[in-house]
Amino acid sequence: MTTHWDRIVIGGGYSGLLAALRAQGRGERVLLIEASAECGGVLSPLELGGQIIDAGADSFSTAGHQVTNLLGELGLQDEIEYPHRSDARIIPAHGDAFLIPHGVLGIPSDLSAPEIKELFTPQEIDRALYLDSMPCAPVKNTTVAELVTERLGAAFVTKLVNPVLAGVHGTTADHMLATTTLPDLLAAFEKCGSLVQAAHQVRAHGARPGSLVARLRGGMFSLAQIVEAVLRARGVKFRLGTPVTGLSLSNDNWEISSSTETFTAHSLSICTELEEAIRLTNAVSASEKSLSTSTTLVTVLLSSQSLNDFPLGSGALIEPGGRIIAKATTHVNAKWASVAGQLKTDQHIIRLSYNPDSLPPDKPLRDIARLDLTQIYALFAPEITEMRTVQWINKLHQSPRKTATRVAALEEFAAQRDIELCGPYLSGNGLLGITRDHYQRMAA
Structure with missing residues (x-):
């Protein structure tokens, strides 16, 4: 026919x-x-602990207004939910976890912020201030790594931008073109001439000062x-x-x-x-x-009193090269109040993201997830009540x-x-x- x-x-x-x-x-x-x-x-659902939650993308960026505009056209403006908290961390390969400084995909919006001073030496900050004060030219066929190195120095790529991009996009700054990864930031940068000031301006577009993401309630x-x-x-x-x-x-x-x-x-x-x-x-x-990347997402439901204080806030991005195999984690009920309101006392939903190529072939994924939960959240022998695994093949383009x-x-x-x-x-x-x-x- x-x-x-x-x-x-x-x-x-x-x-x-x-x-x-x-x-x-x-x-x-x-x-x-x-x-x-x-x-x-x-944009896919999964069932866990009687709740239907996201199996893939769980939020959208509010660095631009387009998604919120679309939701308004669909009559969904009252269903937009902002994170309950936005204090995610970076867990380096070696050393203690630290708060992700405010910015856009690791590009900071304030070089005087306490988080920046904890992460970078005075010399690295002074160099960034100097480089970002230099005249700028239109950005064309430039990687994020080249842009950040030119405007802030290589230390900002290594210590901040790469860990963020690895967790969000499953790749590093030298594999991402600035024009497709940071269009709103570049538009602001070419107007004001400062990458840091551009990040500050883009962050100001967020519906809340501490958040550049939102989602649909439910x-x-x-x-x-x-x-x-x-x-x-x-x-x-x-x-x-x-x-x-x-x-x-x-x-x-x-x-x-x-x-x-x-x-x-x-x-x-x-x-x-x-x-x-x-x-x-x-x-x-x-x-x-x-040249696209794949991601394995493991979502677990577990019971733990020690997680009630949300030790890592809304989650963490994890630098490769350490003992933890996961590249990112989200404490789902810490991030979204609507999820927390549906859980029983001491229940928690945590999501772990993996690069499939980094997973040991001879070890069950449940055991890998349990060990990562132990190391990331300082849990002792965590008991996983339920676990769901979804693999997204070639979904993130480099x-x-x-x-x-x-x-x-x-x-x-x-x-x-x-x-x-x-x-x-x-x-x-x-x-x-x-x-x-x-x-x-x-x-x-």
């Missing part, structure tokens, strides 16, 4: 849902095809469910559990094939990870190793210069055939980057 549409959107993650929303808003008849059984991608996963429901109510059709096996262009119409159906459309949007977009289009060689050629070739291929490409490899990782890209495309 063949059906014809104005536009077919391949990929039902957050990028694909927003692409369908844009197309429907233009009056197009839209079909969205998703390989898995549900839409949402990393979980970020509900955003995908709500957008999907809106699309269905407006006539967008879905084919879930339908991997695309091939596509071709003939007489200005696209033919998209699955194992059971064939669809045709005048226009095409490909909203997948970079490697899947390359596979579908054959635009460039798919033989190279993926943006070193060596990916630029492949992305440019894919974009050229798409432009010649009027294909819309969407995804983190173009917009940057995170819900804010994807939503910002959504509004930029709407305005174009």
